[in-house]
Amino acid sequence: MNFKGRDVISVRDFSKSDLIYILKIAKEMEKEKPKLLDGKILAALFFEPSTRTRLSFESAMFRLGGKVLGFSDEKVTSVKKGETVWDTIKMAERYSDVIVIRSPVEGSARLAAEAASIPVINGGDGANQHPTQMLLDLYTIQKIKKKIEGLKIGFLGDLKYGRTVHSLAIALSFWKVEMCFIAPDALQMPEHYIKELREKGIKCHKTSDVFEVSPKLDILYVTRIQQERFPDPLEYEKYKNAYRLDITLLDHIKKELKIMHPLPRVGEINAELDDTEHAIYFEQAANGVAVRKALLALVLGKEK
């Protein structure tokens, strides 16, 4: 499989074999490879701040021996003065070998990929896509469960606006898994996703009661309810405390259940669960480095 020169923009760009290959390379990237990307430069163009994603990409590049340049807030660049994504990319591609772009504007990464002659990785474009998050989620599931096939996965929280849930569900649908969508009706998984998943033969179940399905789950993927995604602030107030998991959950789950969360959390998971063997969200975040190392190496054709 050859990823050299490819862009990483959307979950829709991957086949099942692409995903399997990326997970395989990510596993190899758990080892130290301090010279792999020696002499390579990553341009990290962050049109909105995102500390976690940026630190993870920088760490990945440094650990492979590469270097990073860029900016992390549009206020400090000429972008505020009206410079377009297109022009910014045309400039940055001359200074670097690979670009990561993060922007609140949906479709920015796709446009950046069209502008650039070097590979572009999407570090999140508004409510649209965040493929490296999807890949690290997938990697975490595979790593902790040693398989994906046959798992029962519950998604909890804001399933209507939550892009991580949408992307992960689409990626998981390449395998024969079962999905439970746990949310108040107003925040349920959009019907067109459910339809698409069912057409792919995925067993889907919707409920608003976490305890109804939690006893049979292998993975519980929790997301926060994001204020900025709500058109109406009153709607947000109504749902922000819809779910608050605490140790009472332990009476309703299998011993092997693992709880994931893309972080940051704002109260959906009480800290008292952190020290249980079920919590894997910090490990999940740390897996982001191996996955991003893999992607950087792959698109630069240096994974071997």
Place this chain on the structure above:
Amino acid sequence: MKERRIPAIKDGTVIDHIPSRDTFRIIRILNPQEFKYPINLALNLDSKKMDSKGVIKINSRFLTQSEVNKIAILAPNATVSIIKNYKVMEKIQVKLPEELVGVLNCTNPVCITSKEIVISKFKVLREEPLEVKCHYCERVYGKDEVEIKR
């Protein structure tokens, strides 16, 4: 009501087999205010092929390929006939391409196509009922939501 009650035209274009409810939207795409000659329009006609159809007859004007493509978005089963001297010279079955380039506007206010000068691009996911996806923000639109460029 029979279609033949709409006056025949000598030269021009006949658009047939339009879903009744989309007849006015189709007329609007064609910028009829700029036409110099009469347009005859009928809807709620009986049809063997469909529930209820609309017909548009445009005197002394022939459609461009880009106009025919736009018609296909709303009426994938429409037929466009070129009339010369009361005779059908050519019958075109409209066809929706797999990708619509520069034809639709993405109405997502946070889509890059509404911030920068970008030629819009939509993938046709399904013809009937219509479902198209913005190539950039990946938002999916149905027939009643698409905004066709004038």
